[in-house]
Each structure stands twice: as C-alpha cells, then as structure tokens.
Amino acid sequence: MTIPRKYLIALVVVLPLLGMVFAWSGLMSVRASTGHWGVTDWFLHWVMKNSVRTAALFVEVPPLDDPALLPPAAGHFETGCAICHGSPAQGRSDAVLAMLPRPPDLKMVVPTWTDAQLFEIVKHGVRFTGMPGWPTGLRDDEIWAMVAFLRKLPEMDANAYLQVSGLHGIGHAGEVSPLPITCESCHAEKRLTEGSIVPRLAGQSEAYLLNSLKAYAEEKRPSGIMQVAAGTLPEESLPELASYYAKQAPPARQIGQGDPQLVERGRELAERGRPADKVPACLSCHEKAGGNPAYPRISGQTAPYLERQLRLFHTGARGGGPFSHLMTEAARSLKEEDFAALAAFFASRESRGP
Amino acid sequence: MNDDRLAASGRPIRSGPSLGRHGVCRRHHLLLFVFPPLASCSGAQSALDPAGPEAAGVATLFYTMLIGGIVIWCGVVGLLFYAARKRRAHSTKSAGQLVLWGGAVFPTVVLAALLTYAVWLMPVMRPWFQDDASGMRRIEVTGEQFWWRVRYLGEDSGPVFETANEVRIPVGERVVFLLKSPDVIHSFWIPVLGGKMDMIPGRENRLTLVAEKPGTYRGVCAEFCGPSHALMAFTVHAMEPRAYEAWLSARKNSSGADAEGLALFLRHGCAACHAISGTEARGTIGPDLTAFGERGSVGAGSLANTAEHIARFIRYPDGVKPEVRMPHFSMLPDADVERIAAYLKGLR
Ligand SMILES: [Cu+2]
Secondary structure (H helix, E strand, C coil): CCCCHHHHHHHHHHHHHHHHHHHHHCCCCCCCCCCCCHHHHHHHHHHHHHHHHHHHHHCCCCCCCCHHHHHHHHHHHHHHCHHHHCECCECCCHHHHCCCCCCCCHHHHHHHCCHHHHHHHHHHCECCCCECCCCCCCCHHHHHHHHHHHHHHHHCCHHHHHHHHCCCCCCCCCCCCCCCCCHHHHHCHHHCCCCCCCCCCCCCCHHHHHHHHHHHHCCCCCCHHHHHHHHCCCCCHHHHHHHHHHHCCCCCCCCCCCCHHHHHHHHHHHHHCEHHHCECCHHHCCCCCCCCCCCCCCCCCCHHHHHHHHHHHHHCCCCCCCCHHHHHHHHCCCCHHHHHHHHHHHHCCCCCCC | CCCCCHHHHCCCCCCCCCCHHHCHHHHHCCHHHHCHHHHHHCCCCCCCCCCCHHHHHHHHHHHHHHHHHHHHHHHHHHHHHHHHHCCCCCCHHHHHHHHHHHHHHHHHHHHHHHHHHHHHHCHHHCCCCCCCCCCCEEEEEEEECCEEEEEEECCCCCEEEEEECEEEEECCCCEEEEEECCCCCEEEEECCCEEEEEECCCCCEEEEECCCCCEEEEEEECCCCCCCHHHCEEEEEEECHHHHHHHHHHHHCCCCCCHHHHHHHHHCCHHHCCECCCCCCECCCCCCCCCHHHCCEECCCCEECCHHHHHHHHHCHHHHCCCCCCCCCCCCCHHHHHHHHHHHHHCC
C-alpha cells in the first residue's frame, strides 16, 4: 500500500503546526502543583538515571577517605545545598517540598548512586529540575570533597553535622550568630588541622587577602566553595574582612616536622629553584623583606592546601588576583615529585612576612 | 610594522666604522641594477659585506657562482637563438658531439669544480682548522626561546661571567664559540663573520670565527624556533684588543647598586629570573641584566635600548615578542616600572 504524496506533505506540515497552535492556546499546563502523571514521572527519572550512568562510565574516582575533605564540603553543603535538600540538622521546608520534582532527602538516595555518578550529578546538575551544577567547571577536587561528604551523610546525626560543618546554630531566635555559616565556620584557626585543605588566613598579607576575595567575587579564581561564600558579600565589606584576618596574629603552633628528605628537596627548590627546568627560586618572590605584599606568605600553610594550589597553578586553572599569572609561570615547569616536596618544606617552615 | 622593531626590518642596530659604503658591495654596485635585492648587501647583517675570512669565502663563492651563472645563462640563450635560426639540420655526428660536450662534460666539470671549492670552504676543510681549540678564547652561546645566553669561559672552563644578547670579541683573534640549546634547535649566524651553525639540544657544536675589522655587527637565529624566532637577534662588537681587555675587566667588576631602583627590582620578584652582578639578584632563567644600559637592544634585538622601550618591554613583553617567556608586569604602578627602567638603563 502506498500513501499518496499530498497526504504525506499534509502530515509533515500540518502536525507541527497543530502542535504550535496547541502551545499557543495556553492549554498546555506548566503547573508544578498538579504534579506529573505517574508514567511521565517514571519516564523522566529513568532518562535521568540512564544519562548519569552513561556519563559516569569513564569517570575515575580518586581516594575519598581523607577526613580533611569533609569540613569545607559540609560548610558548603549548608549554604549551597541544604536549602533544597535539607540537612541532618534541619529538614526540608514546605517551600521546597512543593517543587517539581521535589529535591530528594539525600540521606535516603545517596546509597543508590556510585561515587562517579554522584560526581556527575553534583558537577553538572540535572536539567529541568532545579538541581544546579557546580559554580565552576574547573574544580573537580572540590566536587570530589562534596562526594566524600555525601557518602558520610546517611550516617550523620544533627550533632555530627554541626561539628563537621562549623555551623554556629540552626538559626532559631536567640542564636548567638545571625548567620548559620560564616567565614569562621571554615577558616577559624581552631578548626584547622595539619591535613586541612582550607587555608589559614590569620596573619596573611592584607593586600593578598583582598586581591583573593575580589578574585573570587569576580570569578577570576575558580572555587565553587569560595565563590559562593564571597560572591554575595557587599564589595565594601571585602577590605574589612581582609584587614580583620591580616591583623590576627599567626598562631603559635607546633610546626609539623614532615619527612626530612622531602623537606630538604623542597628547601633546595625554594631557595635556588631549578634553572635547567626554568623553575625560579620561590623565595625570590615570597616572604622577602621589602617584598611586594601582593605575593602571599606561604610558610605555615597546611601541606595539602599548598599542594592543591601548586597543582592548580601548574595546570593553569588557579587564577587569582592581578599578579597571579606570575605564579602560573613559576609553577609551569614543576614536576610531579616537586609538589609534595615544596608543600612539605613550606608547611614545616616558620611563617615569615613581607 | 612598528619602526621600533629593528629585527624584522633587518636595519643595523648601530653602524661601526667599517660598515656602509666601504664594503665589498661597492665593487659590484653595477649589479644592483640587475638584482635590486642586493641593495641590502651592505650593513651590519650582510654576508656580502664580510668582516672575517669565513664570510669573505662565502661572499666570494656567491659572486663566483653569480657571475658564472650569468655567463652560462647567456651561452644557453645564445644556443637557443642559434638553434631557432639554423636552416640546415646538424649531421648526427655533430649533434652527438654537441650533446656530449655541452650536455654532459661541461656541466660535470663545472659542478665538480664548484663542489670542490665549496667543500674546501667548509670549516673542517680549511688549512688553518685546528681541532684542538684549547688555546683559544672560548665563548659559550646558548640559544633559548627567544634570546641568547652568552658566557665568557675562563681557563678551567668555568664561566667568568654571563651576559646576554651581546657578544664581544677582540679583532684579529680567533675565538671559538661553543653552541648549545636547552629547548629547540636554533642556529647561530653572524652573516658578516661567518656561520651558520645549528644549536642542538643535548649537543655542543663548535664554530671558530675571527673578525678582521672592528665594528658592530648583527647576529641572528637562522633556524625557525617558535613565534618570536624573527625577534631573536644579538649584537656583535668586534673591538680593538686593548679596548676589549679594558671592557673585560670593567665587566667583571660591575655592580648594580642603586638603592631605590634595585629595591623595586627585588621587591617585584624580577630577581626570580634575572641576575645583576654585585646584587642579590641571581636568577638565571632569563637574560643576565648586568651592565644592561650598555647593551644595544632590548628583547634580543627587538627594540632600541631606551628607558621608554625598557618600560614598554616590562609592561607588555608579550606585545613586543609573541609567546615570550617573561610574564607581563602591566599591573605594576607606572612609577615603579619607570623607576626600574631608568635603573636598568643606568646600569654600566
Ligand atoms: Cu631561534
């Protein structure tokens, strides 16, 4: 049997037109309140699960058992995720429960996903659902910290959550702090350990702190966590914050010893560089008497933080203030074994200032 | 094109006493009408205006081949006319003779003669070539993207001092250049004196040269090495031996003390890559800047050496030389850049 040509043409032209007419008529409902049909709901979620599964096939999972990954991720969870998904300290509000689709209680659903799949979801978000992607595409390390935190979420009670996120309270009337999460939640000296990936701010150069805060706010230094923390602050408060932390005395701490061989290799590079590979001596810019205050202090910073930053500079993803390209150039020719050595040396060194 | 860019235009950086009208070119100035490109044959960067025996050999070879080529070309054109006009055909025998003598023997003899001559001109074929360069003054030149590191070596091979983008040699003394590269292949060429010699990563090539006339010449990189290859030149000063010795000893004792300019130079981290002897600046990633004010150019022949050009280079090195390995400093306050530029210009 053959269909006459004119019927075919009518079909191809008329059907889409009818569709447009229907859309124009306004009879197509976009109300969230009425929900999806059961079959639509099933179909959409099925598509989402398949898409995430396929996208996660080639994602390589780094080790996620470092407890230092949790605090900044938990703090960010409170500001960036709990508003929709709720947290162990506070359930979802009725406002988000009326979303379509409803943001799930992550305690219940996290175990149904693998690490790589969680990474995919948190990095890219889910289209048409309200689930946002990570604020920057350049910081997979931060997303992995979030995945590590999500893994721990199901077994966390309110107290454990308060502890790990640095939450000051849950916002009830009469709480000491009006803000649930402040800079101190993550950066307070007493919350930092040898292994922290959150930088120490106390006693850092003021010019550098200000440059960094501006760089986060202007998205010139990619960090999902700090872009959210600094992005909403009024511009005039940045100098105050910078000066607040710069004036704090650097803590009298037990300086970690580190592997002596590693520290020695780091010292060699820091003092003399490696001209054959075009690696300059770090100390010709950093922590010089009379040096430029836009070049930060790095001694006394935690080793994991230093190592992460050096890797970011090395790949060109770090960004930063108006001087940061100098550091990108300085880190460009570092070799794999240099990162740990430099981090160990500076972490074990007494902090000295410009 | 920017007039400040000396390199691209091939203009001399500065003419020495022996440059300009006095060269070999003059004898052949009639040729200029025939070959306009030869108009550029005199000057600080011309192989046809030689100041040393190697370059003179190359120039003679060039003229020999040019004149020989013209004569042969005239002969061939004459033959062509003859063949076109001739009514009666050649006998088979005389045609065979013509092909044998004119088509086989003559080219073979000419080419063999030229080859012999050219091979004889090659360094190792020269009668004065000494494999053992131990007695000679040694200068190590390293081609870097996109500048020249120059080390004057002492008796024991250790460097006496380092400088950049400038080579000084005494007139009348044969000097051996040790040529190296840490990155890609460059080629060392001082057209007025001789060369070229490739600089190959992992190897040390040697080239011995002698300057017979004092003057200021220009050397270039003759092997494409990256986006700023055309902006990689250096100055050669051939000096009277007495002046040379005086320069050597002055250079060994240079010091860059100038409290304020030096403090700014150190403050902004220039010393991470640059050295100035007599100061704490010891970086060796970029060119040594000791006595920088005396150098002929900024940025390996890219700009004439003035305080404004130095400031411009510091602010936008990438604007002067694409993909240069010095980060820009346009974020520094203008006053600081100008102070540093004045300091560098004042270094002797
Ligand atoms: Cu080159």
